[in-house]
Amino acid sequence: MISDKIVIIYAQDYLPDNAAPSYPPEDLNIPLGILYLGSHLNSIGRRVKLMDTRIHKKGDFFKALQDELDDCLLAGFSVTTPCVKNALEISDFIKKLKPSVKTVWGGVHASLYPDATASSGLVDYVIVKEGELPLSELAKYLLGNKKEITGIPNLVFKIDGSIKRNTVQDNGRLGFIGVADYALLDMEKYVEKIIAPNRRRRQVEVLTARGCPYRCAFCVNTILYDRKWRSEPPDLTLEKLDRLIGDYKIDHVFFMDEDFFCNRNRTKSLIADIGKRKITWEANCRADYIKDDYLDDNLLDSLKKSGCVKLRFGLESGSQRVLDLLKKDITVEDSLNMAKRLSRYGIVPAASFMMGLPDETAGDVIKTTDLISRLSAVNPDIMISGPAIFRPYPGSELFRRCEEKGLVAPKTLDEWSDFYMHNNFDEYHNGVPWFDDVYIFKRVWLCLAHLRIGAGNKLFRWLARLIVRFHLATKLKFVESEYLLHKFIKNI
Numbered sequence: 001m002i003s004d005k006i007v008i009i010y011a012q013d014y015l016p017d018n019a020a021p022s023y024p025p026e027d028l029n030i031p032l033g034i035l036y037l038g039s040h041l042n043s044i045g046r047r048v049k050l051m052d053t054r055i056h057k058k059g060d061f062f063k064a065l066q067d068e069l070d071d072c073l074l075a076g077f078s079v080t081t082p083c084v085k086n087a088l089e090i091s092d093f094i095k096k097l098k099p100s101v102k103t104v105w106g107g108v109h110a111s112l113y114p115d116a117t118a119s120s121g122l123v124d125y126v127i128v129k130e131g132e133l134p135l136s137e138l139a140k141y142l143l144g145n146k147k148e149i150t151g152i153p154n155l156v157f158k159i160d161g162s163i164k165r166n167t168v169q170d171n172g173r174l175g176f177i178g179v180a181d182y183a184l185l186d187m188e189k190y191v192e193k194i195i196a197p198n199r200r201r202r203q204v205e206v207l208t209a210r211g212c213p214y215r216c217a218f219c220v221n222t223i224l225y226d227r228k229w230r231s232e233p234p235d236l237t238l239e240k241l242d243r244l245i246g247d248y249k250i251d252h253v254f255f256m257d258e259d260f261f262c263n264r265n266r267t268k269s270l271i272a273d274i275g276k277r278k279i280t281w282e283a284n285c286r287a288d289y290i291k292d293d294y295l296d297d298n299l300l301d302s303l304k305k306s307g308c309v310k311l312r313f314g315l316e317s318g319s320q321r322v323l324d325l326l327k328k329d330i331t332v333e334d335s336l337n338m339a340k341r342l343s344r345y346g347i348v349p350a351a352s353f354m355m356g357l358p359d360e361t362a363g364d365v366i367k368t369t370d371l372i373s374r375l376s377a378v379n380p381d382i383m384i385s386g387p388a389i390f391r392p393y394p395g396s397e398l399f400r401r402c403e404e405k406g407l408v409a410p411k412t413l414d415e416w417s418d419f420y421m422h423n424n425f426d427e428y429h430n431g432v433p434w435f436d437d438v439y440i441f442k443r444v445w446l447c448l449a450h451l452r453i454g455a456g457n458k459l460f461r462w463l464a465r466l467i468v469r470f471h472l473a474t475k476l477k478f479v480e481s482e483y484l485l486h487k488f489i490k491n492i
């Protein structure tokens with residue numbers, strides 16, 4: 001058997017061993033990175049297999065992988081920082097079982113730390129940034145159809161124990177132009193979404209563009225992609241939608257672009273055509289787009305008519321000081337206006353928030369909880385997600401700020417695999433040094449516990465906010481005992 005197959009693995013969490021038979025798991029997003037890599041390889045005639053840990057129990061995944069290794073040339077790993085641990089474990093499995101299979105790591109973490117990644121004995125090659133073209137060139141080289149390894153763009157590799165870096169070809173932010181080949185995935189595991197008891201819909205995630213020109217301090221874009229934004233031709237998007245509707249009976253699409261509304265004219269023409277497809281849809285948006293000189297009343301009306309039912313916003317904080325620190329380039333007023341305006345069109349805003357950021361004070365956190373209640377008052381349909389406790393992910397300006405405040409970043413891949421960042425501060429790598437006062441962190445944690453308890457009921461919500469205010473306004477040490485009590489209750 002010729003070993004020419006390329007297996008590409010999205011190495012996130014596995015299904016829990018006790019996962020209910022109500023398989024597939026709910027709410028899984030399409031692994032877009034490996035989908036695009038696989039689509040490109042497939043389009044040039046390579047044999048490719050995409051594997052996603054999230055749709056297997058751990059034991060089942062390794063069994064399935066073992067079967068794929070027989071005729072495998074190259075195993076690719078898509079790695080963000082939280083995935084390092086699993087990607088290492090799977091690479092180790094492959095190297096022990098079939099050492100002739102070469103391993104290549106790509107994705108955000110590998111792109112940020114190519115040398116540390118390539119230094120691992122379990123990683124043969126690293127490809128930085130967008131991987132479509134470099135990966136196909138690497139396969140060509142390994143099959144003996146390309147002479148010079150130095151000619152493969154974006155490749156990092158080892159020769160005689162030292163690391164060599166090829167030229168990085170910055171191809172902007174749209175590596176693969178072509179209709180993504182969703183048939184490479186086991187689509188039934190992704191499309192069925194339970195949106196309410198007894199209500200299901202068939203949803204798929206679609207990219208129409210990549211990148212984002214904004215400069216958020218928590219995002220990796222400013223470092224890896226120069227804030228470039230590139231869209232695919234509208235005809236391609238429409239062809240993709242038609243195939244998805246035809247092949248998988250899709251009735252709802254989530255445009256997962258980082259900045260779907262980046263170009264107003266593109267938006268206008270695209271939504272007119274989406275409207276003819278008789279599907280509902282949602283997309284990521286910015287609060288400052290919902291205004292007279294951008295997504296104005298006419299355009300919002302067209303959005304609604306074209307099937308838009310939800311827009312997602314990262315509102316992050318109710319404190320202007322924190323929004324400015326985050327370089328979010330929106331105002332608290334933008335958030336309120338957005339919520340008010342969308343209520344007129346019946347488009348549900350889904351807003352996410354963070355707390356626990358470096359340099360954030362108790363006062364800032366109070367402002368966030370206040371904004372959440374003001375938003376719910378102006379738009380009772382608003383969906384609030386979080387506030388999530390901030391986790392510093394490498395590659396962002398905010399990570400560097402955490403380092404300035406004492407966070408020690410790992411150096412090797414093994415160290416990174418232990419750097420898994422949890423929601424509970426005492427499970428963090430080395431504490432939460434970016435907090436000036438560790439009790440603020442515990443209070444933030446308690447705020448979340450209270451806000452969650454209070455989420456479903458108006459009176460509870462009011463009480464929860466009162467308790468939050470109390471916690472943030474006092475410096476009493478009993479915060480410690482309540483924190484332990486909540487953890488205890490959570491654990492049972």
Ligand code: B12
Nearest residue numbers: 031032033076077078080081106107127130131175219220
């Ligand atoms: C959409 C998105 C999601 C979606 C879906 C992701 C998915 N299923 O693909 C959802 C909401 C599920 C999600 C979840 C999370 N995300 Co996210 N997400 C993004 C976002 C906005 C876009 C990613 C995307 O789809 N791009 C389009 C595809 C086509 O590109 P791509 O995935 O980057 O893949 C290309 C290259 O990276 C490369 N490549 C990728 N894999 C491989 C593998 C090989 C072998 C090769 C050669 C190349 C290669 O080639 C690909 C094609 O060009 C990015 C921001 C960004 N700018 O990247 C954050 C981002 C990736 N997410 C991030 C994080 C932290 C998370 C979460 C941990 C959040 C959380 N707290 O739970 C989770 C867990 C994700 C995980 N796997 O670990 C961080 C990662 C930071 C880091 N240092 O690792 C990012 C960078 C945002 C940030 N903070 O800057 N995310």
